[in-house]
Amino acid sequence: MKNKINIYLIEFAINAILRQKYKSLFVAVVFILLTFLLTSVFFITNSIKYELNSTVEALPEIIIQKTEAGRVQNIDVAEVDRILAVKGVSDAYARVWGYYYFENAGVNFSIVGVDKFENQYKNSLAKIVDRFDFGEADSPLMIIGKGVHESMKKNYYKEYFNFIKSDGTLKKVTIAGVFDGDTQLESNDMIVMSKETFREIFNMPQTKATDIVVKVANSSEIATVVSKLKLIYPNSSIITKESIKVSYQNIFNYKSGLFLALFIISLFTFFIVIYDKVSGLSSEEKREVGILKAIGWRVDDVLKEKFYEAAIISLFSYIVGVGLAMAFVYLFQAPILRDIFVGYSELKPSFELPFVFDIQTLFLVFFLSVPIYIAATIIPSWRVATLEADEVIR
């Protein structure tokens, strides 16, 4: 009997919420907005972190670029043999790739040239090369990412695309397939074609490559290998995975600062609402508590009722807020809010926020909102409930 849930009390609490419809509506709207904002921010943050990590993980350990007066130049393919001779280096590949600016859509495609008979420097590329054919020199084919496909389609290139070569003439390349990469960030803006076609479009001679990827079998030797390479190539830039990771994180941390501000603003709003509650009950609410006491409710009966009231409205709002945030972020790809991450989207044009389910975020938002609201409701009610009933209902 003592442990049985009191349906009448819950019914009364629901009734009380419905009776004060404007107040309840106001609280629910503010609450939903708060949980929605907080959860969306956390979801976006998590998704992007996840993307960044998987992108960085897929990067090669060391990349060597040739520089002249600080500007990146093409590197000689022949350097591969010199690099392979360095102790600790297990493999080296000359990469042929570059950004192609598609003016009509105002986007950059990153084009990667591959050779079917060479080893590929990463697995995802090897898979693509295995599955597709890149045609002959006079009838070339290419495989494109989803994002590339979208922007080409919008400009009526459904079956092929005309690249403008450096001499101003056109090179027609037929679309042979569209791929879904392991991670969206990497593959969305990517085009894969044969090295031959790439060299023709970018006017790159056979003896040159964009950069050289170096593999080190033992990751503890990376630093030593890097310093050796620096000695051999004083005028080159040697990029390690670590350094890219750091620069990515810098961009991202700066952006998450903005979100922190947003977060503080929403918390602030929430505390204003709470402050309003703590500073007292309306005279009508006070009177109601007095009446309940006068007809035999104990203080804890009153508090239980207020608890149900607050719990129902805050849980409801929490669930709605989180649900809306999920739909907003993952279904609609967070319009507006996502633009605050502009820095990141410039880095990688179009990407999709992957669904990263993170129970910690849900807990965090829950503890930042529901218990605070319940406490803010219970405390002023407790103050009134412990007054002499006669005073309250007079």
Added chain:
Amino acid sequence: MIELKHITKIYELNRADRVVALNDVSLSIKEGVVLVLKGASGSGKSSILSLIAALSKPTSGEVIVDGKKISKLSDNFASVYRRDNIGFVFQKYNLIPNLSVRDNILLPLVPLNLDAKDAEEKLALVMEMFHIAHKANAIVKNLSGGEQQRVAIARANINNPKIILADEPTANLDEKLSLSFIEILKELKSLNKTIVIATHDPLFFNLDFVDSVVEIHNGIVR
């Protein structure tokens, strides 16, 4: 049996200002008795009812009901005492205006967490007895004064209390409704309830079923 022993009730308005609402009042009311407290406005009638209902505490003196010192009860026990023993019909009825008749009458039972069947039985009984069953689902604020009073009386009786307290029960009623209230009182007396009515309505002073009329004047009982 209700006993008030040398009750003084002083309201401290502020440091300088205080009201002596009751001054050394002693009174004893036997079980099953109907007692009318008569007095002008401000004489202290409501204060006496509040003390009997343990809604307030005396400044000095004791209130004893059935041998229990209820003026010494803690807040929680005072609530339980009210719930089990007192049916209070307040002057302003103290109903919750936006709730239905049935929900208002059920209010005292809510913390008891009774089975639905028990609660419905009790509800039906009092609604029938005080002629308000036909308005069970009406919202209280849309009812007439007389109907609201019957809701208040039904609520006061749902726990079948031994003591009924009524504060100015006819103040808001016309003559016809006042007479029907008196019929209700008779019925309650026939159920052997102890009834205390605070009023200055002369209608109550010469009723055959009223056992005693006590006059109070400026906080002093004569």
